[in-house]
Amino acid sequence: MGATIEQSLEIIRRGTSEILPEETLISRLKESRPLRVKAGFDPTAPDLHLGHTVLLNKLRQFQELGHEAMFLIGDFTGMIGDPTGKNITRKPLSREDVLENARSYQEQIFKILDPDRTQIVFNSSWMNKLSPADLISIASKHTVARMLEREDFSNRYKSGQPIAIHEFLYPLIQGYDSVVMKADVELGGTDQKFNLLVGRHLQEIYGQPPQVILTMPILEGLDGVQKMSKSLGNYIAIADAPDEMFGKLMSISDELMWRYMELLSFKSSSEITQLKKACAEGENPRKVKVMFAHEIVGRFHGRNIADKAIENFEARFKRGLIPEDLMETDWLSDSENYGLSALLKDLGLTSSTSESNRAIQQGAVKVDGVKIEDQRLKLSVGASYILQVGKRKLAKVNLLLAKS
Amino acid sequence: MGATIEQSLEIIRRGTSEILPEETLISRLKESRPLRVKAGFDPTAPDLHLGHTVLLNKLRQFQELGHEAMFLIGDFTGMIGDPTGKNITRKPLSREDVLENARSYQEQIFKILDPDRTQIVFNSSWMNKLSPADLISIASKHTVARMLEREDFSNRYKSGQPIAIHEFLYPLIQGYDSVVMKADVELGGTDQKFNLLVGRHLQEIYGQPPQVILTMPILEGLDGVQKMSKSLGNYIAIADAPDEMFGKLMSISDELMWRYMELLSFKSSSEITQLKKACAEGENPRKVKVMFAHEIVGRFHGRNIADKAIENFEARFKRGLIPEDLMETDWLSDSENYGLSALLKDLGLTSSTSESNRAIQQGAVKVDGVKIEDQRLKLSVGASYILQVGKRKLAKVNLLLAKS
Numbered sequence: 001m002g003a004t005i006e007q008s009l010e011i012i013r014r015g016t017s018e019i020l021p022e023e024t025l026i027s028r029l030k031e032s033r034p035l036r037v038k039a040g041f042d043p044t045a046p047d048l049h050l051g052h053t054v055l056l057n058k059l060r061q062f063q064e065l066g067h068e069a070m071f072l073i074g075d076f077t078g079m080i081g082d083p084t085g086k087n088i089t090r091k092p093l094s095r096e097d098v099l100e101n102a103r104s105y106q107e108q109i110f111k112i113l114d115p116d117r118t119q120i121v122f123n124s125s126w127m128n129k130l131s132p133a134d135l136i137s138i139a140s141k142h143t144v145a146r147m148l149e150r151e152d153f154s155n156r157y158k159s160g161q162p163i164a165i166h167e168f169l170y171p172l173i174q175g176y177d178s179v180v181m182k183a184d185v186e187l188g189g190t191d192q193k194f195n196l197l198v199g200r201h202l203q204e205i206y207g208q209p210p211q212v213i214l215t216m217p218i219l220e221g222l223d224g225v226q227k228m229s230k231s232l233g234n235y236i237a238i239a240d241a242p243d244e245m246f247g248k249l250m251s252i253s254d255e256l257m258w259r260y261m262e263l264l265s266f267k268s269s270s271e272i273t274q275l276k277k278a279c280a281e282g283e284n285p286r287k288v289k290v291m292f293a294h295e296i297v298g299r300f301h302g303r304n305i306a307d308k309a310i311e312n313f314e315a316r317f318k319r320g321l322i323p324e325d326l327m328e329t330d331w332l333s334d335s336e337n338y339g340l341s342a343l344l345k346d347l348g349l350t351s352s353t354s355e356s357n358r359a360i361q362q363g364a365v366k367v368d369g370v371k372i373e374d375q376r377l378k379l380s381v382g383a384s385y386i387l388q389v390g391k392r393k394l395a396k397v398n399l400l401l402a403k404s
Numbered sequence: 405m406g407a408t409i410e411q412s413l414e415i416i417r418r419g420t421s422e423i424l425p426e427e428t429l430i431s432r433l434k435e436s437r438p439l440r441v442k443a444g445f446d447p448t449a450p451d452l453h454l455g456h457t458v459l460l461n462k463l464r465q466f467q468e469l470g471h472e473a474m475f476l477i478g479d480f481t482g483m484i485g486d487p488t489g490k491n492i493t494r495k496p497l498s499r500e501d502v503l504e505n506a507r508s509y510q511e512q513i514f515k516i517l518d519p520d521r522t523q524i525v526f527n528s529s530w531m532n533k534l535s536p537a538d539l540i541s542i543a544s545k546h547t548v549a550r551m552l553e554r555e556d557f558s559n560r561y562k563s564g565q566p567i568a569i570h571e572f573l574y575p576l577i578q579g580y581d582s583v584v585m586k587a588d589v590e591l592g593g594t595d596q597k598f599n600l601l602v603g604r605h606l607q608e609i610y611g612q613p614p615q616v617i618l619t620m621p622i623l624e625g626l627d628g629v630q631k632m633s634k635s636l637g638n639y640i641a642i643a644d645a646p647d648e649m650f651g652k653l654m655s656i657s658d659e660l661m662w663r664y665m666e667l668l669s670f671k672s673s674s675e676i677t678q679l680k681k682a683c684a685e686g687e688n689p690r691k692v693k694v695m696f697a698h699e700i701v702g703r704f705h706g707r708n709i710a711d712k713a714i715e716n717f718e719a720r721f722k723r724g725l726i727p728e729d730l731m732e733t734d735w736l737s738d739s740e741n742y743g744l745s746a747l748l749k750d751l752g753l754t755s756s757t758s759e760s761n762r763a764i765q766q767g768a769v770k771v772d773g774v775k776i777e778d779q780r781l782k783l784s785v786g787a788s789y790i791l792q793v794g795k796r797k798l799a800k801v802n803l804l805l806a807k808s
Contacts, residue, residue: 080537130536133484139570144548145561147569157549165551165572166543172569 017215025212037062038183040072043101049235051219051228056112063117076127150194175199183211223383224256246309247369249293254285332402337378349389421619429616441466442587444476447505453639455623455632460516467521480531554598579603587615627787628660650713651773653697736806741782
């Protein structure tokens with residue numbers, strides 16, 4: 001806790017979208033006590049990716065300033081799943097699934113968080129104890145009109161898409177978690193702002209000082225456009241093998257590199273500013289990218305393995321497997337998606353779509369360094385991709401939508 | 405169960421507003437088994453009035469046709485009260501209050517219902533056993549948009565009046581009661597139609613044949629205009645003393661008498677039709693009114709006491725306390741309400757409002773036979789009243805709104 005308020009604030013502000021209300025954060029920092037900093041995660045999948053680490057890194061910064069990270073596993077709602085049964089991607093998790101995912105989370109998060117300043121809590125431990133009357137009482141603390149102000153609800157309501165009534169209960173449960181946890185601060189992605197505000201509202205009603213909310217930007221995936229997510233395939237998992245992680249990081253654009261550094265690097269803001277300045281004055285950004293990829297791989301696999309990842313990457317260059325100065329081609333598409341097999345043919349990497357399909361079958365095709373097994377894969381327009389067929393044939397293509 | 409389907413239907417249809425769907429009711433009647441006929445009551449007040457007996461009478465008719473009355477006491481929600489704390493008239497009831505009210509209900513309802521064909525159930529007995537996850541699952545079975553179609557919700561939403569989220573749960577709980585009770589038919593006032601339909605919806609989702617819903621009109625109070633209700637003071641309580649009950653029934657208009665007879669008398673429709681015809685041909689409706697008042701007083705106090713109530717009433721006439729041919733005066737009011745003290749003065753029953761107030765204080769003022777204690781009482785415009793000061797001064801006034 002050696003930092004001054006001003007120093008603490010500078011660290012906390014880094015990369016954030018919003019801090020509400022900042023005055024309250026300042027006055028709480030002045031109390032010189034460990035703040036209870038909450039961040040909630042759904043235990044729906046066992047592995048975390050770099051997108052999740054944006055929040056974890058912010059939690060870690062709070063820990064370094066002497067505060068307590070409250071890592072909330074939202075297993076209560078996870079075990080309910082989607083009770084309408086309409087959303088098959090959200091099946092209810094068993095108690096075993098949840099514990100298994102939670103174990104897997106712990107392994108991963110303690111590569112970032114300090115275990116001595118982390119409390120892991122499960123909201124099922126208080127939610128399952130509530131009576132139906134308690135839950136009704138929580139539901140009485142908010143109004144339909146305010147809930148319909150949430151952007152996705154409002155859009156669905158206006159466009160006639162159904163909103164099941166229990167969906168109004170989930171933000172209230174998330175808010176009630178803050179009451180039980182007596183959170184001083186809650187972190188979340190910008191898409192969580194409404195729910196974080198519900199937490200403030202409920203804490204106030206339950207006679208607590210309302211939490212400060214801090215939103216972080218949603219990390220873009222490797223394409224630099226869409227949200228990093230497992231289902232879009234544009235992610236780097238914490239559990240990715242070192243060479244794969246290194247290669248993926250080396251494939252991102254320079255612009256995206258600076259964005260990632262702000263949100264993912266542990267370098268100070270002033271160090272990053274200096275690196276930017278150096279590049280503006282002629283330094284090759286590739287050097288910075290190598291340093292950054294090394295930092296990230298080192299964080300999850302250790303320094304020695306990160307050193308080795310650099311060596312392996314450079315060796316592949318020398319064998320010409322990844323040309324450093326691959327030219328990017330703009331390519332027009334008539335629709336929102338472009339079939340991979342057709343694209344390989346259209347770019348001249350194969351002579352026909354059936355040759356493309358064969359190559360995919362043989363495991364010879366990679367997109368952004370990842371081996372593709374699905375012949376019917378479609379690439380989203382509006383992003384660039386490094387396409388590779390066998391060891392020698394490479395193209396970097398920027399898919400654009402043709403204006404009709 | 406001697407009645408044919410057609411006879412049963414005629415009895416069931418009497419006085420109803422809607423039967424939905426009537427085909428289903430017919431096919432269930434054809435099954436020749438005792439149907440489970442649900443009606444729910446809030447145990448918020450210990451005494452029932454004639455308005456409540458509209459449903460009880462319909463339940464009794466079902467019983468006479470061989471069916472089972474399921475008298476549901478909604479104590480679960482009653483014990484929650486209004487968790488927003490905004491509605492002070494709806495304080496949570498204690499377990500003792502509920503049991504006390506339920507005991508008081510039983511005494512009253514078995515003056516109408518056949519105890520051998522009545523099941524009294526409390527919804528707390530299943531609701532309190534639900535887990536929070538169960539309640540969330542119930543909430544998932546309906547949508548926000550459909551809930552907002554309920555007229556009062558829709559009006560409040562449009563006019564910016566708050567709707568607390570738990571208010572969306574109450575109709576679902578009422579509907580879930582039908583699931584647990586496996587109701588074949590549910591009765592309710594016309595104001596309950598939406599909630600009864602939620603019951604159908606939930607039963608279908610839970611794999612049950614949905615209940616038939618049967619709505620009954622809301623009984624007007626003694627004023628013939630507003631809903632009979634304790635808070636409006638225009639009611640006849642089941643527990644009213646025989647003479648009071650008799651007097652109140654004798655005070656209603658002829659038009660209202662026919663309405664009451666349809667919904668409250670156990671005379672058959674054809675008997676009532678004959679009485680109407682007789683009056684149209686010159687019979688004095690007062691004779692019918694006496695017969696009807698005798699029937700109702702007899703139902704709740706026994707035949708002998710009802711006989712005595714007629715005697716007492718006639719004796720008061722003879723002493724001139726209630727002139728049979730009291731003329732009704734139309735009286736214009738500038739606003740929706742007319743202060744009683746002012747009205748007594750304006751009609752010449754007292755010489756000043758302070759004399760009116762003194763008379764009220766001394767217990768000398770009655771409105772429609774009921775002693776008034778509140779000097780600030782205001783009478784609603786749009787109804788007629790019998791006003792009495794002391795034993796001799798009487799007026800029947802029809803309050804009308806002056807057109808501005």
